[in-house]
Amino acid sequence: MNTQSISDRAGELGTEKLLLRALAGERLQRPPFWLMRQAGRYLPEYRELRQQAGSFLELCYDPALATEVTLQPIRRFAMDAAILFADILLVPQAMGRTLAFREGEGPVLEPLRHREDIARLRPGAIHDTLAPVYETLRRLQAELPQAVTLIGFAGAPWTVATYMVEGGSSRDFANVKRWAFEDPDGFARLIDALIEATADYLAAQVTAGAEVVQLFDTWAGVLPERDFERWCVAPVRAIVERLRAVHPDVPVIGFPRGAGAGYAGYAAAAGVDAVGLDWTVPLAWARDVLQPQAAVQGNLDPRYLVVGGAAMEAEIERILAALAGGPFVFNLGHGIVPETPPENVARLAELVRGFAGGDDAPS
C-alpha cells in the first residue's frame, strides 16, 4: 500500500480543492479532512526513512526527505491536504537560538530569560536558515495532485515563547508566566519579534507554494483570560494582518489548543478563517457559537484513533453529524500518536469520504 504512487490516488481525489472551499465558508456534501501529525512515527515508511536520515532537524532541513515524508500519508490515505513536514521551533533557531532534539526528551533550547537576549534575536534574518523549508514547499507544490491542498504552518508566538523561555517543554510554565505577568512590556518585545519573524516566515511559505497556513498555539490553554487575549489572540491577529499585506487571500487556520470557553473570543477576534478545535470542545457549542464566526476544524481525540473499531466510528459519526452542516474540516483534536495503527487511519478516511450528510450544497 505504501508503494502506491501519488498519481494512483488522483482519480479518487478528483480535481477540486475541498479544503479551500471549506475555509471559504462553504458547506460541503462531505467535509475535507487531514490529520495533525499525519506524517510521522505511526507510519512504518516514516520510521524507515528516519533511520536512514540523521537527526530530526536534518530531516526538517532536507528538501528531498521532507518532501518524501510529507507525501507518505497522502499516498496511503489520500487526505485532502498535505501539511509541510517541519517543526515550530525552526523559527527560534532561525532567529539565532540554539536548538536540539534529544530522543525521548523533546526539544532543548538555551533558555531565554533576559531582555538583552531579546535584543540579540534576528527576526529579519530568518530566511537564510529557513530557505530549505521553502524549497520543500516548491517541490511539494510540483508533486501534489491538484485536489490536495498544501498547508504551511508555524507556531503561534505564545507557544514558541514558552519553549524559548523554559528551554523546552514544561509542566508549569513557571518562568514564562513569571516574565509575562511581572514584566509584560519586556515580554512584549519577545512576542513582537516572534510576530515579525512568524509573519515573514508564513509569507515566504505562501510565496513558495503553501495555499493555506495554520498557526499552532499548543499552549494557549495555560493562560488566564486577559493574558490569553494579550499573548495569544492579539499576536495571531497581528500576524494575520502582516501576512495579508503580502498575500491578501491566503486562508489562515488558528489552533488555540485548550482555550476552553475562550475559543469564542478567539474565533471573533483573532482574524482567522478557521479555528482548530481540541477534542474537549463540546460540539453543539462549537456549532452554535464558533461556526457562525469561522470554519471549524477538528476534533477527534487521537486516542480514539488508537482504539479504532466501533468506538472510534461512533465518535467520528458524532463529529460529522454535529459539524458537517456548516463550514468544517475533519481533523483530530491534536496530533496522531505513534502507537496509532495505520489501518484505523484508513478506516477514518473511508468514513469521512463516504459521508454524504453535510448539506444540499453542490458537490
Added chain:
Amino acid sequence: MNTQSISDRAGELGTEKLLLRALAGERLQRPPFWLMRQAGRYLPEYRELRQQAGSFLELCYDPALATEVTLQPIRRFAMDAAILFADILLVPQAMGRTLAFREGEGPVLEPLRHREDIARLRPGAIHDTLAPVYETLRRLQAELPQAVTLIGFAGAPWTVATYMVEGGSSRDFANVKRWAFEDPDGFARLIDALIEATADYLAAQVTAGAEVVQLFDTWAGVLPERDFERWCVAPVRAIVERLRAVHPDVPVIGFPRGAGAGYAGYAAAAGVDAVGLDWTVPLAWARDVLQPQAAVQGNLDPRYLVVGGAAMEAEIERILAALAGGPFVFNLGHGIVPETPPENVARLAELVRGFAGGDDAPS
C-alpha cells in the same frame, strides 16, 4: 505571625459563616475566600512540621499533625474556610490498592488494568483505613473559630481512576483512556466502585464535622465531550445523590478543572451547589452562563500569587469586580505552588476582606 493563636483571629472573623451563605446562593458584600492547597510547603511552619513527621502519608493519617497543618494557614491569614489536610489517593488505598509518595516524583500506585482487579476492590471496607481522617475532622470542628467553615473533600471518580490505572501521574492518559474508550462497561465498574466509596467517605466526613465538601476532578479536562459527561458529570451527580440521602443539606463544590466550555453542562447537570473555576475560564462568561446555575469559586492563576505586587492586585480586583455581584467564593484556579511568598497570600487576604463592592446585601 505564625505563633498567633486561632482565637486571636476570632474578632477579625466575626461569627458568620460567609462560605455557607455564598454556597446557599447569597450575594455578599464581600465574598468569602480560601485557597486550594492553603496548607502546604509555601509555609515555613509546614516545612518544619514535615521534617518532624515521617512521610506525607503518615502526616495524612495522624490526626494531631493533620489538624495542626490544617490550622496553620488559618492562624496566619484567617481564611473563611479550613480544608482538611489529606490526599485524594487515600480512597484507592482504603479500597486495597498500594500507594506511596516518592519525594519529587508524586504518587506511585500499583497500576490497575484488568476487570479482575476491580472485583477485588473493597469500597465497603474503607472506613477502617480512613478512621484517622474522621478523627482529624472532629478535632478541627472543636478547634476552629465559629466563622471558619470546615471543608472536607475527595477526588472525583475519573481523576482518581486516572491515577489508579496509570499507576501515578500521566501526561497522555493512554491506558485509562484506552480502557474507557474500548471497554466502557468494564471501566464503569471501576467508576461505580469509586462512586460508592467516595460518597460513603464524604458522608462520614460530614458526620465527623465537615460542613461543606469539595470534589476535585483535576483531570476532567482531558476527555472529549461525551466521555466527560459519562465519566465526570454523571459520577459526580451520583455521588451527590448518594451523599444527600444521608446528609440532605450539605453543600457540595465541584471542581472540573480544564472543562472549558464543558463547564456549562457541568454546572447544569452535576447537581453541585458551586463550581470551582480553573484560571482559564473567562469571567464574563462565568458570570453570564455559570453563575445563574450555581455559585462559582475561583479563579486566580497561582502564578500571580508567586509574582505578587501590582500585577497580582489587578488580577484580584478584576475577578472580584466580575463575580462578586453574584454568589461567589474567592479562590485560586488551582493549588498554591511551593515557591509562593506567604506575604503575597497576606496581601490577597487583605484585598478580599477589604472588598465592599459585592452588592447591597445585608452584611
